[in-house]
Amino acid sequence: MSPHSPAPAAYHTLDTDGIRAFLAGVPALAARLGGPAAHWRIREVSDGNLNNVFLIDGPQCGVCFKQSLPHVRVDPAWKMPLDRTFYEAAYLREIRPCVGALTTDILHFDPDLYVLVVESLDRHVVLRRGLMAGGDWPDAARAVGEFVAHGTFRTSLLAAPFEEITHRLDVFSGNRTLTRITVDLILTDPYRDHPRNHWISPELDSIAAEIRTDPRVRRRVGAMQARFLTCRQALLHGDLHTGSIMVSDDDTRVIDGEFACPGPIGFDCGLFIGNLLLHLFACRDSGGQDRAVRNIVQFWTSFHDTFLELWRTSARQDGNGDAYATTLFRNDPSGLRQAQADFMQDVTTDTIAFAAMEVIRRLVGYAHVPDFDTIPDLAARAGRQGAALALARDLLADPGLVTSIADLASLARDRTG
């Protein structure tokens, strides 16, 4: 059935009893959990805005159960179609063959109940929470960079002919509800007066107003709106903040691909870096700040090097992508290097702008991040947020301010004071 049909009559929100019965009714899931259904332990872990999420532990194994609600979880008055788990499942199907164990395996999708069941990551913590607690996962940023590189390269016209890529991207044009949220909450609202916007007031009133009224910011934001909506470089995760990463001592996974959409690769990179910047500004110890800077640089290096290596390998193996066609650069490695540098310069430019826009929307828009909650003193918190906002504003106002991610990271470090 089409993901846009009205909620099927069969849909209802499952409680723990319903979840138990549902899982018991899917033989592969019941077998995976093991033992009698009555022995399964079910606990809710929903901590996001949108969906119900439960972890179920059986004697043998655990699974993670996610169900769309007909409204925003944290705001039942905000009605919403159910199809977001459909797109999360579709994204996992596309991306899992490209990224392997950097995301979760999809175990089941139920199109009537909009239930998605994936591997349970019960040894893992959410990266944002872990970073806020002062933890360090030295490999996490590298792994996320690898995830973005594989996922975007393999769904781009660099990797395959348009006949194989375009219709796969077009499926995600249907993810209208969540794309509308991105367009409104990230790309538009913070740059206009809107009742959804809020910030620490009055401390941040003036910087919020400056962001709304600076003509250089507006000019750039308009262009980034167009870029997000018209530049279909690859299949994006679409919501790659530090809350969409789960980490353990030796493993990193990207979860929650429900915002998947075609778009510019720098959008995924920018969201992740934007959230690392927010964490950096929320850190008051220089150790934490150093780690935040290191994470930004490691993420980018990993993404950049992996992406370009995939591209070189494809070119060596006579890959048949239609963009920067291999036949152009056969026997011309220096031409290929130049083309790659041009391409990456555009991704870098997008990344910096989208990172700045993510910082802004997380401090003056609708959905804030908890990272600054670690600063108990309100004036200090507002000071840090103001510094982050001023950096973001400057990045948008002056595209020449930094032109590499390394420069971005060190400027940000300087600005944390």
Next chain:
Amino acid sequence: MSPHSPAPAAYHTLDTDGIRAFLAGVPALAARLGGPAAHWRIREVSDGNLNNVFLIDGPQCGVCFKQSLPHVRVDPAWKMPLDRTFYEAAYLREIRPCVGALTTDILHFDPDLYVLVVESLDRHVVLRRGLMAGGDWPDAARAVGEFVAHGTFRTSLLAAPFEEITHRLDVFSGNRTLTRITVDLILTDPYRDHPRNHWISPELDSIAAEIRTDPRVRRRVGAMQARFLTCRQALLHGDLHTGSIMVSDDDTRVIDGEFACPGPIGFDCGLFIGNLLLHLFACRDSGGQDRAVRNIVQFWTSFHDTFLELWRTSARQDGNGDAYATTLFRNDPSGLRQAQADFMQDVTTDTIAFAAMEVIRRLVGYAHVPDFDTIPDLAARAGRQGAALALARDLLADPGLVTSIADLASLARDRTG
């Protein structure tokens, strides 16, 4: 039915008797033609590469009948799906409400026979033929600019929310066969050794080789391949050469939208300007050259001014496009002007590069233009073509060579010698 189903059993290529019976069987068409079917005069006018085209005159009125063949018309060994008239019909349905009488009205589409029937333009001549004969249509270039402006603005994210635009563009992702021809013949083949390439040899051997081997050209061409395939600014005509325009003393129409696809607006502009450049280099009298330059400038001025006026009007009327959202620029006319200048600079850059690529593919690729046939002397013809190729090469090699269409036109005029 889906345009990708295999040729339906009902499909067969209609001869003149078949066409007569077909039209007689569609009451609206029979009524429009008038009189008994036996009196209708039917003549073939196919002069393109792909389809059968006939004009039918009845006592009251005429119609134009176009049918896809299961192969390329001029090369029956080159098999091809039938769906191109489906996309031409879909394009007309999209675009006709935006451009009015700048294209033809669609009178009928038959999805089994892949027959498209449109208004007959029997007072009109094909612009390319008219220009080659030394004719002058002072309003034609302006009308084509208006066509491109309306057709692309109204199918862009500047005009409406993505929910209204994206799925309409996605339909044309299905136009794979003809998009593949564009990718291969325009964007790829001329830049590699390919048996389909040909040129006046040996006179143009060295410039053709320079184009294939110049690393600066390759670098630019790779980027333009990516731009064509990933930048979905609007619904394009996709084949806007001077053979797709029909003109009379007081009327200009764009025909043959079978290559319609989503893409960068500069692709349509570049194809049209590229063909005007080819005509310019084929002209030996300074009157003809002046007219060619004037047509380039008038086309661009008309496109540019009309497009920006549509945008300003939309902004004034609180249009709800998601790119460069109106809410950003309310009460900021100078910000809007700046955004428009940024946007148009990108379109200009694309236009210049695609114009250069069109010149190249029409002189060293598979499908040449007849414009130079007016030069009987082979050496002179090769000389003019070589000058056009050298200009195109320089435009691709050095993106800074010209940065406006006015400069492009005058450089080209200088280079005609």
